[in-house]
Amino acid sequence: MKSPDKQAVITNTQFGALVSSILWPTIIGYGGGIMAREAGRDMWIGGILGIVNSLILAFILIYVGGKFPGKTIVEYCPKLVGFIPGKALGLLLCLYFLFGAYQSVAIYVHHMNDFLLTETPFAVITVIYVLVVCYLVWHGPEVIARLSVIGIAAALVFSFLVFLATLQEINFDRILPLLDMGLAPIANAGLTATSFIGPNILVIAMVLPLVKVKEKAGRPAAAGLLLGGILFTFYFIAELMVMGPHVTALMRVACMDLVRSLQITQYLHRFESFMVTLWYWSMLVQAGILTYCAVQAFQQIFGLKKINIISVVTTGILLGGLTYVFAFNRTLFLNFLEGPWDYISLPVYTGIPVLLLTFCLIRRR
Amino acid sequence: MERKLFLIILMLCCSLFIAGCWNSREIDQLAFVMGIGLDKTQEGNIKITVQVAKPSTFSKSPSGGSDNEKSFWVASSEGKTIFEAIRNMATFSSRRIFWAHNKVIIIGEKMARDDISEILDFFCRNPELRLRTWIAVTPGEAGKILEREPGMEKDPSSAIENVINQTVWTGKCYRVMLKDFLEDYLSTATYPVAARIVSKDDSSNIKMSGSAVFNQNKLAGWLNEKETRGLLWLKGQLSSSIMVIPCPLDGRPLSIELIGSKADIKSEFDGQIPRFTVDALASGNLSEQACQTDFTNMDNLRKLEKALASAIKDDLESVTKAAQTGIGLDFPGYNHYLHRQHKDRWHELVEKWPGLFKKADIIIHVKAMIPRETLFARPLNPVKHNNVNKIRIEASNEITR
Numbered sequence: 058m059k060s061p062d063k064q065a066v067i068t069n070t071q072f073g074a075l076v077s078s079i080l081w082p083t084i085i086g087y088g089g090g091i092m093a094r095e096a097g098r099d100m101w102i103g104g105i106l107g108i109v110n111s112l113i114l115a116f117i118l119i120y121v122g123g124k125f126p127g128k129t130i131v132e133y134c135p136k137l138v139g140f141i142p143g144k145a146l147g148l149l150l151c152l153y154f155l156f157g158a159y160q161s162v163a164i165y166v167h168h169m170n171d172f173l174l175t176e177t178p179f180a181v182i183t184v185i186y187v188l189v190v191c192y193l194v195w196h197g198p199e200v201i202a203r204l205s206v207i208g209i210a211a212a213l214v215f216s217f218l219v220f221l222a223t224l225q226e227i228n229f230d231r232i233l234p235l236l237d238m239g240l241a242p243i244a245n246a247g248l249t250a251t252s253f254i255g256p257n258i259l260v261i262a263m264v265l266p267l268v269k270v271k272e273k274a275g276r277p278a279a280a281g282l283l284l285g286g287i288l289f290t291f292y293f294i295a296e297l298m299v300m301g302p303h304v305t306a307l308m309r310v311a312c313m314d315l316v317r318s319l320q321i322t323q324y325l326h327r328f329e330s331f332m333v334t335l336w337y338w339s340m341l342v343q344a345g346i347l348t349y350c351a352v353q354a355f356q357q358i359f360g361l362k363k364i365n366i367i368s369v370v371t372t373g374i375l376l377g378g379l380t381y382v383f384a385f386n387r388t389l390f391l392n393f394l395e396g397p398w399d400y401i402s403l404p405v406y407t408g409i410p411v412l413l414l415t416f417c418l419i420r421r422r
Numbered sequence: 423m424e425r426k427l428f429l430i431i432l433m434l435c436c437s438l439f440i441a442g443c444w445n446s447r448e449i450d451q452l453a454f455v456m457g458i459g460l461d462k463t464q465e466g467n468i469k470i471t472v473q474v475a476k477p478s479t480f481s482k483s484p485s486g487g488s489d490n491e492k493s494f495w496v497a498s499s500e501g502k503t504i505f506e507a508i509r510n511m512a513t514f515s516s517r518r519i520f521w522a523h524n525k526v527i528i529i530g531e532k533m534a535r536d537d538i539s540e541i542l543d544f545f546c547r548n549p550e551l552r553l554r555t556w557i558a559v560t561p562g563e564a565g566k567i568l569e570r571e572p573g574m575e576k577d578p579s580s581a582i583e584n585v586i587n588q589t590v591w592t593g594k595c596y597r598v599m600l601k602d603f604l605e606d607y608l609s610t611a612t613y614p615v616a617a618r619i620v621s622k623d624d625s626s627n628i629k630m631s632g633s634a635v636f637n638q639n640k641l642a643g644w645l646n647e648k649e650t651r652g653l654l655w656l657k658g659q660l661s662s663s664i665m666v667i668p669c670p671l672d673g674r675p676l677s678i679e680l681i682g683s684k685a686d687i688k689s690e691f692d693g694q695i696p697r698f699t700v701d702a703l704a705s706g707n708l709s710e711q712a713c714q715t716d717f718t719n720m721d722n723l724r725k726l727e728k729a730l731a732s733a734i735k736d737d738l739e740s741v742t743k744a745a746q747t748g749i750g751l752d753f754p755g756y757n758h759y760l761h762r763q764h765k766d767r768w769h770e771l772v773e774k775w776p777g778l779f780k781k782a783d784i785i786i787h788v789k790a791m792i793p794r795e796t797l798f799a800r801p802l803n804p805v806k807h808n809n810v811n812k813i814r815i816e817a818s819n820e821i822t823r
Contacts, residue, residue: 234762
């Protein structure tokens, strides 16, 4: 059974929408609390560091990808670094995308299970969500990219509502003084921010061959990264100003606690479900594209061209299994994200682009 | 064909999941909690009192159902922990307790003096409850406040919520939401303050009057209305208030409505001792005057502005005195200014702050302006040429000269 997606083409606008809509949903989910624990009231500066870092990495990936037209990072890795190391890097990327997708699914399921559907079994939400993600993957990157346009539109409405609701609660004093704890905690928060958005940066190297006007892919990618970055940095500032750094640091899922703390005048309050609906589209796009990249990377390692049902189902089972086994225990999941994940993610999202750029320059491609 | 088959199978599978909902809660099976009271019993247990709305009485008529039927139901339950006390409610409540619409948490003095950490923990953890819930402390028993039948509203919690909202006009009570209280509670050097709610003995009404100051998890002391207004000044939360001051010329009372208030606080060090300079700027309207002084005379107006500035300074000094020598805690949040303006030095002395604060030199300057006398251009003075008024005007003009 072959995927309905024959020759996927993503317009440059869709590419920009895709990049921005996958950048912000998970980092606001768990990243806010973790970064507040690391950098306190300066966590938002860590978010800006994350965007700057991501922009640099994205341009490296676009530059290197431009040397191999029509090929994904998994396909050109063996050509740059040698066959076996290239395949090993491809496998590493496949696992990284899979983990990114698992993280996205787990964060969504936690939001549902801990705040809105508290009595629905974790497994049921996981299975239904993974089914939807797999269905999306089956339709391929073009459909995901089209969905990302809805995703980013919903994200803008989301941010506008948060802006309206925070107006009466804004307390600038809560983000002052700047650089309160020095530069080291901010750098640490920046590392956390980049480790959250790292898998999403590498997505660029997987979907670049599908972009319609590849020579001009840098501009939508930069615009998408900036927009996505502004969305989550704005949300961090809102969390700090409305709840304060201590309450933000106290919370596991600080973004939902912010929504619990907001209302627009007296007439629109308790709108958590509505906000989750707006956030959901970006979340779905993110889980979908990361899963697609994991499936595609796996297939390209073995030279398979088209996405087939077995790969999708296998990845879906892995995704659901990982979520159920490792994310059911929220403490375990949080401790992993807060601790080892930064150090596992850093060598992949920074190391691989830098390594490929180095090889590219050495071999004068 | 394959695709259609797949879709049919998928839809059938999905239909298994939409046949019911684990989270379904029928509205007629829920008890909507509008207010919570928390007290400590003699045995050391926690007594939780909930005021539950009766939706049927709300829908009958605009005035709130039939005359004899109360619009709310008050129930109490005890337990070793808050959660146990709540679960114990299920033993007699015919409906499931639903917290999402709770408006206010009232803590009894005994409970507040004992430990409030469990209250904060429970209500912040609970995803049903909102962090916008108001927090208030009562000198008596919290449960009793929720039993009072309000004069205007259908239920006590709505009345309390409305009264709390109205406190912006009086400036006599420090209102605080759960999220802001929690932020101060978790802060390194600021001490949380909550609203003080009292029941008026002569009627069924409640009154928001003053504030309750906490030292970490325990109630440390109360602030009266004057001190509370000073606190609101320092926290930048005084949006409006009425200052009743004696006329500087004949001593009769005047009402000035504050329409603008701002306090700039600057910090510096005198050796090891911090020094704060509070520059407060107020503007107000002359809303009522019992005296016949002509305040269109600029000299008289200047005197009135000085009197207003003096009254405001008195408020600010009273709360600073309460913080430094009375309760002995930096609940006004002077440490924020030191932190913001001298952050490196602050990190060195944060541990010593409780002791240093008591020694801190706090200088208060107030400037007041009265740009408007509302609608009048002259004092209300009858044309009948009443001798008393004449004498008063002459006297005031004499003093001005």
